Amino acid sequence: MRMLKVATCNLNQWAMDFECNMKNIKASIVQAKAAGAAIRLGPELEVTGYGCMPVRLVRVIRFGLFNSSSSVRILWWDCLKELLLGDWTNDILCSIGMPVIKGAERYNCQVLCMNKRIIMIRPKMCLANDGNYRELRWFTAWKQRGELEEFHLPIEISEALSQESVPFGYGYIQFIDTAVAAEVCEELFSPVPPHAELALNGVEVFMNASGSHHQLRKLDIRLNAFMGATHARGGVYMYSNQQGCDGGRLYYDGCACIVVNGDVVAQGSQFSLKDVEVITSQVDLDAVASLRGSISSFQEQASCKVKVSSVYVPCRLTQSFNLKMTLSSPKKIMYHFPQEEIAFGPACWLWDYLRRSGASGFLLPLSGGADSSSVAAIVGCMCQLVVKEIANGDEQVKTDAKRIGNYTNGEFPTESKEFAKRIFYTVFMGSENSSEATKMRAKQLADEIGAWHLDVCIDGVVSAVLTLFQTVTGMRPRYKVDGGSNVENLGLQNIQARMRMVLAFMLASLLPWVHSKPGFYLVLGSSNVDEGLRGYLTKYDCSSADINPIGSISKQDLRLFLRWAATNLGYQSLAEIEAAPPTAELEPIRSDYSQLDEVDMGMTYEELSVYGRMRKIFRCGPVSMFKNLCYKWGTKLSPAEVAEKVKYFFKYYSINRHKMTVLTPSYHAESYSPEDNRFDLRQFLYNSKWPYQFKKIDEIVDGLNGDSVAFPGEEASYGKEVGVVAANSGDPSAGL
Ligand SMILES: Nc1ncnc2c1ncn2[C@@H]1O[C@H](COP(=O)(O)OP(=O)(O)OC[C@H]2O[C@@H]([n+]3cccc(C(=O)O)c3)[C@H](O)[C@@H]2O)[C@@H](O)[C@H]1O
Ligand SMILES: Nc1ncnc2c1ncn2[C@@H]1O[C@H](COP(=O)(O)OP(=O)(O)OP(=O)(O)O)[C@@H](O)[C@H]1O
Numbered sequence: 146m147r148m149l150k151v152a153t154c155n156l157n158q159w160a161m162d163f164e165c166n167m168k169n170i171k172a173s174i175v176q177a178k179a180a181g182a183a184i185r186l187g188p189e190l191e192v193t194g195y196g197c198m199p200v201r202l203v204r205v206i207r208f209g210l211f212n213s214s215s216s217v218r219i220l221w222w223d224c225l226k227e228l229l230l231g232d233w234t235n236d237i238l239c240s241i242g243m244p245v246i247k248g249a250e251r252y253n254c255q256v257l258c259m260n261k262r263i264i265m266i267r268p269k270m271c272l273a274n275d276g277n278y279r280e281l282r283w284f285t286a287w288k289q290r291g292e293l294e295e296f297h298l299p300i301e302i303s304e305a306l307s308q309e310s311v312p313f314g315y316g317y318i319q320f321i322d323t324a325v326a327a328e329v330c331e332e333l334f335s336p337v338p339p340h341a342e343l344a345l346n347g348v349e350v351f352m353n354a355s356g357s358h359h360q361l362r363k364l365d366i367r368l369n370a371f372m373g374a375t376h377a378r379g380g381v382y383m384y385s386n387q388q389g390c391d392g393g394r395l396y397y398d399g400c401a402c403i404v405v406n407g408d409v410v411a412q413g414s415q416f417s418l419k420d421v422e423v424i425t426s427q428v429d430l431d432a433v434a435s436l437r438g439s440i441s442s443f444q445e446q447a448s449c450k451v452k453v454s455s456v457y458v459p460c461r462l463t464q465s466f467n468l469k470m471t472l473s474s475p476k477k478i479m480y481h482f483p484q485e486e487i488a489f490g491p492a493c494w495l496w497d498y499l500r501r502s503g504a505s506g507f508l509l510p511l512s513g514g515a516d517s518s519s520v521a522a523i524v525g526c527m528c529q530l531v532v533k534e535i536a537n538g539d540e541q542v543k544t545d546a547k548r549i550g551n552y553t554n555g556e557f558p559t560e561s562k563e564f565a566k567r568i569f570y571t572v573f574m575g576s577e578n579s580s581e582a583t584k585m586r587a588k589q590l591a592d593e594i595g596a597w598h599l600d601v602c603i604d605g606v607v608s609a610v611l612t613l614f615q616t617v618t619g620m621r622p623r624y625k626v627d628g629g630s631n632v633e634n635l636g637l638q639n640i641q642a643r644m645r646m647v648l649a650f651m652l653a654s655l656l657p658w659v660h661s662k663p664g665f666y667l668v669l670g671s672s673n674v675d676e677g678l679r680g681y682l683t684k685y686d687c688s689s690a691d692i693n694p695i696g697s698i699s700k701q702d703l704r705l706f707l708r709w710a711a712t713n714l715g716y717q718s719l720a721e722i723e724a725a726p727p728t729a730e731l732e733p734i735r736s737d738y739s740q741l742d743e744v745d746m747g748m749t750y751e752e753l754s755v756y757g758r759m760r761k762i763f764r765c766g767p768v769s770m771f772k773n774l775c776y777k778w779g780t781k782l783s784p785a786e787v788a789e790k791v792k793y794f795f796k797y798y799s800i801n802r803h804k805m806t807v808l809t810p811s812y813h814a815e816s817y818s819p820e821d822n823r824f825d826l827r828q829f830l831y832n833s834k835w836p837y838q839f840k841k842i843d844e845i846v847d848g849l850n851g852d853s854v855a856f857p858g859e860e861a862s863y864g865k866e867v868g869v870v871a872a873n874s875g876d877p878s879a880g881l
């Protein structure tokens with residue numbers, strides 16, 4: 146037997162915070178060594194943090210000091226030097242993720258080090274450039290697949306390490322007893338992944354350093370890729386990822402894991418408040434050789450493989466059969482339910498944002514409706530996670546919580562409601578149109594969570610603004626139910642909504658002062674992805690906030706979450722909140738009229754989810770969406786009715802697209818997010834009449850002469866794919 150102990154990790158890195166990143170890297174190496182590992186793998190670009198952007202990279206270079214040989218002394222090389230001069234890399238192969246500038250180009254690299262030497266630098270060959278990813282803006286892909294080149298280390302590094310150069314490029318490391326190679330994140334998901342060729346060259350251990358974000362219902366795609374890579378060709382696949390918010394909208398969702406011959410033998414957490422989580426496995430490389438020997442096609446293809454370059458290192462990584470060591474066995478894979486993903490992902494993201502922003506807590510305008518209540522529940526979940534993690538002995542979480550909660554005299558949070566009272570304000574801002582029911586629901590939920598709740602009546606403020614308007618114009622708008630026009634009705638609603646936003650920011654900045662607390666509170670927004678897509682929100686109302694944990698989650702998923710959270714987070718009032726029909730409560734309630742979201746929007750939230758997926762994930766415009774929906778809805782609706790719905794959606798989507806440009810930064814969880822700043826970079830001024838496309842749809846409807854779908858009762862497979870809760874119905878390019 147060739148027994149090999151390997152270690153990989155989830156690290157909570159913060160872009161450009163080299164000190165934080167190095168602390169985590171060192172802690173992970175210490176843990177890996179303590180476990181007796183011969184290999185330690187860290188995440189992609191772990192030294193700089195994956196979310197580090199090109200402009201900042203360039204700036205670091207500009208501010209770097211030029212030395213006598215004119216090569217640039219760059220901060221991340223200093224970090225690597227520190228690791229190599231210490232004893233961190235003694236007797237352990239460490240893969241460190243960082244950028245490397247070679248000549249004029251910047252590469253995203255795994256730097257492979259051992260015993261105080263850099264053994265090889267492996268630049269990424271297939272860059273992530275879809276959806277949230279724009280690596281091509283600041284890196285270039287390594288395209289040479291031939292011989293390894295010699296890379297001359299920056300002079301300060303070479304002098305310090307007494308090492309002048311290092312092999313650079315595509316290749317693997319040949320040890321006495323096994324061969325090990327890097328495969329950098331996106332490469333695994335590319336059409337021709339390197340691991341196939343490397344396996345034929347005898348590589349038994351693959352190290353995938355990744356920077357991959359959380360997306361609902363996507364984990365199995367990632368895990369299937371690791372299992373698929375080694376199931377039919379054998380191998381040990383190690384995966385490392387960042388975990389947490391490294392300064393942007395993404396939550397990197399960890400899930401470091403180790404797979405042997407297609408079986409998961411170790412799996413790290415997907416959501417956690419820990420800064421460092423190391424997982425290890427003891428694997429038998431003879432099992433890899435044995436599987437490969439048993440597959441005739443593997444043998445045949447290996448005999449005529451394209452040779453990949455390698456670096457020989459005369460060291461052993463494995464140990465022989467030894468009963469003091471246990472052998473890791475296959476594990477049942479752990480997947481979270483989507484409801485849990487909605488609770489834990491955004492809760493961990495909020496925690497990172499809170500502790501890193503220097504704020505002292507959150508303020509949420511809580512209407513008692515589904516959206517803001519979901520956000521409140523997520524903050525409650527965050528408080529529960531913090532208390533649990535402190536109880537588990539996490540000193541970093543304790544230190545952060547003490548600062549944020551303003552604990553003194555050695556006190557720290559031991560109870561989530563008590564912690565919430567210190568860091569979470571909720572405020573119900575009722576108007577004459579608010580109902581007792583929503584007011585009571587908001588209060589009840591706040592009490593269950595432990596938040597500091599305020600109940601404010603905004604009628605005086607609204608009336609003052611209307612009086613000012615009347616003074617200026619001589620006119621006073623009326624609601625529609627009182628005989629006003631649509632314009633008046635909308636104007637009156639928007640005044641209430643916007644006043645709430647102003648009050649929310651005022652309270653967030655001044656309440657700490659009132660309560661003699663230091664710092665400021667971040668205002669939380671709570672508009673969901675469907676409202677954003679349809680534009681069913683008032684620009685610069687409470688949808689404008691500092692951050693929004695649910696901005697890319699659909700209403701339907703939020704309702705699933707609320708039902709789950711009522712029981713699993715222990716906030717019973719959420720069940721009643723979920724059951725209530727969504728309403729904005731901005732118009733007067735009459736015996737024959739009460740405002741309802743779906744009526745106002747002219748479409749259901751379920752329909753919106755379908756439109757959203759088709760528009761973004763399946764790249765449909767009006768005509769192709771119409772055609773596809775004729776199949777999907779053909780058993781219920783005639784083509785003319787489908788045409789009306791599609792046109793109606795596109796009309797409102799395009800009228801309101803400008804609202805996406807000012808959306809509050811929100812947690813990215815859904816591949817059909819219309820978020821305009823980093824993800825869905827479409828125009829925001831459309832011809833909302835869509836003359837060409839709508840005419841085309843009309844022509845198709847006319848041409849059908851009343852025909853309906855050919856096989857009633859059988860939904861097209863395309864339609865099934867876009868089903869709202871279907872697993873893995875996302876855009877593979879948008880992130881795995
Ligand atoms: N093409 C363009 N490019 C850039 N900006 C543009 C623009 N067209 C309008 N605008 C600006 O946008 C403004 C119109 O947007 P906005 O002020 O939001 O107003 P608007 O979209 O007309 O009305 C708000 C919408 O939100 C709905 N609503 C109201 C209250 C609560 C809720 C809820 O979420 O429950 C929903 C309401 O039914 C209505 O459909 C214009 O006054 C103009 O300033
Ligand atoms: N009475 C209120 N008190 C406090 N905040 C409110 C109130 N009404 C609305 N808001 C805030 O404005 C946001 C948008 O209000 P809107 O009535 O459009 O509700 P929504 O988007 O359906 O969300 P929710 O389900 O939370 O009511 C809410 O999410 C909430 O943050």
Ligand SMILES: NC(=O)CC[C@H](N)C(=O)O
Pocket residue numbers: 189272273278329330331332334355356357358878879880881
């Ligand atoms: N950093 C990357 O290469 C990302 C790759 C891939 N899109 C993912 O989300 O995993």
